[in-house]
Amino acid sequence: MQQSYNFPADTAVLAKIGELVANAGRSAGFDDIEIGDIQLALDEVCTNTIIHGLKSDHSKKFQLVIQWNQGEIEILIHESGEPFDPMDLDDPNLENLLEGPSAGGLGLYFLRELMDEADFRIGRDGVKTWRIVKRKA
Amino acid sequence: MKIEENILNDVSRVSLEGRFDADTCDTVEAFIRERIEKGRSQFVLNMENVPFISSAGLRVVIIIARELRNEYQGDLHISALQPTVNKVFEISGLNNVLRIFDDAEDATLGFSK
Ligand SMILES: Nc1ncnc2c1ncn2[C@@H]1O[C@H](COP(=O)(O)OP(=O)(O)OP(=O)(O)O)[C@@H](O)[C@H]1O
Ligand SMILES: [Mg+2]
Numbered sequence: 001m002q003q004s005y006n007f008p009a010d011t012a013v014l015a016k017i018g019e020l021v022a023n024a025g026r027s028a029g030f031d032d033i034e035i036g037d038i039q040l041a042l043d044e045v046c047t048n049t050i051i052h053g054l055k056s057d058h059s060k061k062f063q064l065v066i067q068w069n070q071g072e073i074e075i076l077i078h079e080s081g082e083p084f085d086p087m088d089l090d091d092p093n094l095e096n097l098l099e100g101p102s103a104g105g106l107g108l109y110f111l112r113e114l115m116d117e118a119d120f121r122i123g124r125d126g127v128k129t130w131r132i133v134k135r136k137a
Numbered sequence: 138m139k140i141e142e143n144i145l146n147d148v149s150r151v152s153l154e155g156r157f158d159a160d161t162c163d164t165v166e167a168f169i170r171e172r173i174e175k176g177r178s179q180f181v182l183n184m185e186n187v188p189f190i191s192s193a194g195l196r197v198v199i200i201i202a203r204e205l206r207n208e209y210q211g212d213l214h215i216s217a218l219q220p221t222v223n224k225v226f227e228i229s230g231l232n233n234v235l236r237i238f239d240d241a242e243d244a245t246l247g248f249s250k
Binding site for chain 2: 012032036037039043051095097098099110113
């Protein structure tokens, strides 16, 4: 199964995206905890896409593609806003969350922890794509 | 996001209903900050009716807890986490630095101990 959507860069769409991916995850046979993992990972990518990539400009859009089979879900998020390289980032300091200078940087950490695959590329046309995959254990 | 406040023994219990994400985190932060400005420093954040939290929600929890501890000798107690939300507190390590209670009553009593 495959579904494709376009959403405006508005955090108000996050709840809807959470519902869509939960339905897909359920059809693919994931349990509630696994669906929670997938929802969080996708929410983090979409939040970054909306806020960092597209600067919450409601006139800009990003594309979401959700595809699944029994026991596996693959999600693609395409966006052409601010360029960035996730390799440049450090891990968050989990020991000192309450002391550290900033409280950020958890989003991509969750993504790596919760999904079986999470990769990022920038096409020659400047389109940034995240691809995240989860399989049933 | 629906937010409600009940005050018990000088502890402000803030109960959330809905997703705690990038879309709603500012509302929660502003709500608590308003009460801090009025002189409150002991808070329970009751999450019984929060089915989802993202890093944006956690960031508000971190910032408020840090401020209450460092500047007001207060604290933010967390209560009634649903299983998927609890998992997010665990993988972030926040469960090691915040006081998390099974229900709002315990979290409120936690201030008198
Ligand atoms: N789609 C994107 N476009 C541009 N920059 C991005 C994008 N996604 C992430 N980034 C950059 O990567 C950084 C790390 O992202 P991450 O989600 O881990 O943390 P955060 O968004 O800063 O904070 P948090 O997610 O914990 O609230 C961001 O601060 C931002 O600079
Ligand atoms: Mg983020």
